[in-house]
Amino acid sequence: MCGIAGIVNFRDRHExxxxxLLTAMISAIRYRGxxxxxxxxxxxxxxxxxxxxxxxxxxxxxxxxxxxxSLWIVFNGEIFNYVExxxxxxxxxxxxxxxxxxxxxxxxxxxxxxxxxxxxNGQWALAIWDSRARRLILSRDRIGVRPLYVRERDGRxxxxxxxxxxxxxxSVPREIDPRGLDQTFTYWASLPPVSLFKGIEELAPGSTRxxxxxxxxxxxxxxxxxxxxxxxxxxxxxxxxxxxxLAEKIETATRLRILRADVPVGSYLSGGLDSSLTxxxxxxxxxxxxxxxxxxxxxxxxxxxxxxxxxxxxxDSNHQEVVIRRSDIAQVFPEVVRHAERPILRTAxxxxxxxxxxxxxxxxxxxxxxxxxxxxxxxxxxFREAKIRHFWSRQPESTxxxxxxxxxxxxxxxxxxxxxxxxxxxxxKGLDRAGQPGFSHDPRWWTTSQLKRFFSPDIRxxxxxxxxQDLLAELPPQFGRWDPLGQAQYLEVVTLLSGYLISxxxxxxxxxxxxxxxxxxxxxxxxDFCNGLPPEYKLAGLNEKFILKRVARGAIPEKIINRPKQxxxxxxxxxxxxxxxxxxxxxxxxxxxxxxxxxxxxxxVRGLYAKCLARARESGGEAVFSNADNMGLVGLISVQLLHxxxxxxxxxxxxxxxxxxxxxxxxxxxxxxxxx
Amino acid sequence: xxxxxxxSRVHEFIxxxxxxxxxxTVKDDQSLLGTGVVDSTGILELxxxxxxxxxxxxxxxxxxxxxxxxxxxxxxxxxxxxxxxKA
Numbered sequence: 001m002c003g004i005a006g007i008v009n010f011r012d013r014h015e016x017x018x019x020x021l022l023t024a025m026i027s028a029i030r031y032r033g034x035x036x037x038x039x040x041x042x043x044x045x046x047x048x049x050x051x052x053x054x055x056x057x058x059x060x061x062x063x064x065x066x067x068x069x070s071l072w073i074v075f076n077g078e079i080f081n082y083v084e085x086x087x088x089x090x091x092x093x094x095x096x097x098x099x100x101x102x103x104x105x106x107x108x109x110x111x112x113x114x115x116x117x118x119x120x121n122g123q124w125a126l127a128i129w130d131s132r133a134r135r136l137i138l139s140r141d142r143i144g145v146r147p148l149y150v151r152e153r154d155g156r157x158x159x160x161x162x163x164x165x166x167x168x169x170x171s172v173p174r175e176i177d178p179r180g181l182d183q184t185f186t187y188w189a190s191l192p193p194v195s196l197f198k199g200i201e202e203l204a205p206g207s208t209r210x211x212x213x214x215x216x217x218x219x220x221x222x223x224x225x226x227x228x229x230x231x232x233x234x235x236x237x238x239x240x241x242x243x244x245x246l247a248e249k250i251e252t253a254t255r256l257r258i259l260r261a262d263v264p265v266g267s268y269l270s271g272g273l274d275s276s277l278t279x280x281x282x283x284x285x286x287x288x289x290x291x292x293x294x295x296x297x298x299x300x301x302x303x304x305x306x307x308x309x310x311x312x313x314x315x316d317s318n319h320q321e322v323v324i325r326r327s328d329i330a331q332v333f334p335e336v337v338r339h340a341e342r343p344i345l346r347t348a349x350x351x352x353x354x355x356x357x358x359x360x361x362x363x364x365x366x367x368x369x370x371x372x373x374x375x376x377x378x379x380x381x382x383f384r385e386a387k388i389r390h391f392w393s394r395q396p397e398s399t400x401x402x403x404x405x406x407x408x409x410x411x412x413x414x415x416x417x418x419x420x421x422x423x424x425x426x427x428x429k430g431l432d433r434a435g436q437p438g439f440s441h442d443p444r445w446w447t448t449s450q451l452k453r454f455f456s457p458d459i460r461x462x463x464x465x466x467x468x469q470d471l472l473a474e475l476p477p478q479f480g481r482w483d484p485l486g487q488a489q490y491l492e493v494v495t496l497l498s499g500y501l502i503s504x505x506x507x508x509x510x511x512x513x514x515x516x517x518x519x520x521x522x523x524x525x526x527x528d529f530c531n532g533l534p535p536e537y538k539l540a541g542l543n544e545k546f547i548l549k550r551v552a553r554g555a556i557p558e559k560i561i562n563r564p565k566q567x568x569x570x571x572x573x574x575x576x577x578x579x580x581x582x583x584x585x586x587x588x589x590x591x592x593x594x595x596x597x598x599x600x601x602x603x604x605v606r607g608l609y610a611k612c613l614a615r616a617r618e619s620g621g622e623a624v625f626s627n628a629d630n631m632g633l634v635g636l637i638s639v640q641l642l643h644x645x646x647x648x649x650x651x652x653x654x655x656x657x658x659x660x661x662x663x664x665x666x667x668x669x670x671x672x673x674x675x676x
Numbered sequence: 677x678x679x680x681x682x683x684s685r686v687h688e689f690i691x692x693x694x695x696x697x698x699x700x701t702v703k704d705d706q707s708l709l710g711t712g713v714v715d716s717t718g719i720l721e722l723x724x725x726x727x728x729x730x731x732x733x734x735x736x737x738x739x740x741x742x743x744x745x746x747x748x749x750x751x752x753x754x755x756x757x758x759x760x761x762k763a
Contacts, residue, residue: 421741422716425709450712607696626717
């Protein structure tokens with residue numbers, strides 16, 4: 001697990017990327033791989049790598065080449081089926097010098113070209129430089145576990161794991177892209193290729209980009225989530241058979257993630273079903289001590305200690321916890337945003353930032369988590385809400401149909417008429433859009449979009465002037481033939497999962513402390529199997545993750561299986577407006593700062609901030625903030641932080657020189673002999 | 677307090693607490709929940725404000741969206757709650 005960066009020139013007049021520049025780039029993201037550093041350079045290209053050593057500790061250094069030294073790779077991630085691929089490649093006559101998965105990719109590319117990526121089961125962001133053909137290949141795993149950004153100008157291409165590595169090049173302008181802001185304040189994520197920064201593209205998950213010698217490029221999508229178009233009755237497996245098959249697939253995926261590592265792998269325990277199950281399977285995969293880690297909250301509302309400890313006891317793990325106070329969240333939030341490189345509408349990444357520190361301090365470099373189960377097996381309320389809204393839409397005047405929401409939110413049945421009426425009013429909006437793409441996500445996108453009232457007139461005008469990049473206009477052709485649940489799952493995966501959960505809340509928070517996340521539910525085979533299941537196996541009536549609960553029976557304590565789904569949340573607005581809030585908050589939300597950044601409407605932001613401060617003051621630490629105010633305040637603070645760190649600053653943090661253990665520099669000799 | 681007073685105070689409250697912008701006004705018949713100006717917790721903030729300023733108390737049965745979902749609805753509902761001002 002690592003950080004990668006590089007520059008490639010496709011026009012002769014550009015200068016060879018200097019060692020200093022490449023070093024500055026990798027230094028900006030050195031926390032992604034603090035174990036070793038490597039550089040490859042020729043007259044046209046420079047690739048740099050920061051390594052977190054997990055597989056083949058002694059010979060797995062990068063950049064790494066094929067046998068004749070014409071193909072060079074920098075790679076961030078893991079290919080979990082590299083042993084199997086290597087066997088196939090050996091049979092084809094390929095010879096290997098190392099035991100690393102990196103070398104397998106190089107040979108796989110030689111053998112199968114672009115076709116190698118669909119064969120790979122793993123999590124990766126990589127660049128292959130074919131110095132002979134003058135071709136650059138960039139590729140990213142199916143779901144986007146590992147990040148990859150690209151910038152292209154005038155025949156010169158920059159790529160990096162994080163945008164801040166590009167900002168280490170002073171010639172790269174730093175400017176917020178209003179489209180990225182607009183999308184984030186709709187979908188909770190920017191939609192690749194749009195990023196938060198103008199001129200910097202995010203390579204789409206499941207895709208490959210190839211630059212040819214003349215600087216032209218083409219993108220290939222090799223994978224997107226796909227759901228059945230056939231009737232559920234045609235599914236070949238009974239529920240029992242499917243349960244057994246799913247259990248086996250998750251177990252295989254978990255075992256690969258434990259065993260394909262030359263260091264011990266630990267596990268997160270959230271207290272929910274998903275991480276409990278993968279921890280249990282991880283525990284079974286290998287003898288010896290098993291480390292688990294949990295977040296506890298001082299706020300009882302968010303705390304899940306009871307279930308975490310029950311699971312730790314069940315698998316007899318060496319369990320460690322970090323306790324989060326509201327003030328901790330505000331304290332680390334600037335670092336969280338610096339690592340996330342995007343606005344975030346919840347503080348939930350902050351505790352995970354602190355958790356990865358605990359992991360690293362305890363000497364562990366990789367952890368399993370349960371991420372992905374809710375998307376693959378329909379765990380979220382959004383899927384259940386959509387199902388009820390579909391049911392209701394067939395008889396919009398019915399007062400009986402919407403009572404199903406009481407099943408979803410039992411507090412509604414207990415609450416006085418008012419809360420019920422208001423809630424139903426909310427879900428009723430857009431009921432006539434049933435059957436249209438996006439119906440499942442309308443309430444979320446619509447609620448989030450309300451926050452755009454805080455955008456400055458300049459930003460609003462800039463957004464209006466751009467052709468909108470509409471998610472719904474770029475759906476796969478079969479989308480309309482999928483069951484409504486499949487449609488909802490697709491939208492959830494390409495927005496919230498890829499663009500927020502496994503990035504802002506996942507990779508970035510883990511890598512901030514040099515820890516790699518491994519996600520059994522995002523295994524290629526697990527995902528394809530889950531996506532192929534009939535909808536009722538996943539969401540049986542309103543029973544979420546139905547089949548997964550069957551998998552978990554007997555392994556996980558019943559009280560964890562049967563507890564109502566608890567969304568992972570952390571204190572939001574409260575963290576920033578109570579008495580001990582750090583000073584930077586007032587400073588960032590001051591008229592001067594808001595005005596200087598020019599992204600937000602000064603009066604409106606000041607108004608919201610004043611309202612939240614007043615509520616906190618009046619309630620003595622017990623303030624309840626509306627969803628709109630929580631999202632608003634957190635989102636706006638993160639936008640201001642983004643501006644402060646990346647537009648005024650360059651996103652770098654002080655410290656650390658780079659000492660290379662791998663240095664292949666062909667440029668000086670090539671320059672002398674004139675062989676460009 | 678007249679119906680016109682209530683109307684202007686409600687507008688003021690919505691501006692200060694939900695719109696955060698002195699230049700925007702909601703239309704009197706605009707659905708507050710339906711247009712996203714106010715969310716379901718926000719409606720409770722509005723209800724608490726009305727109880728506080730107008731010195732009235734609402735029964736649970738009165739707290740339905742139909743009574744509070746627009747400035748029009750609020751003012752006509754409140755007009756019925758308040759004692760008729762002396763002419």
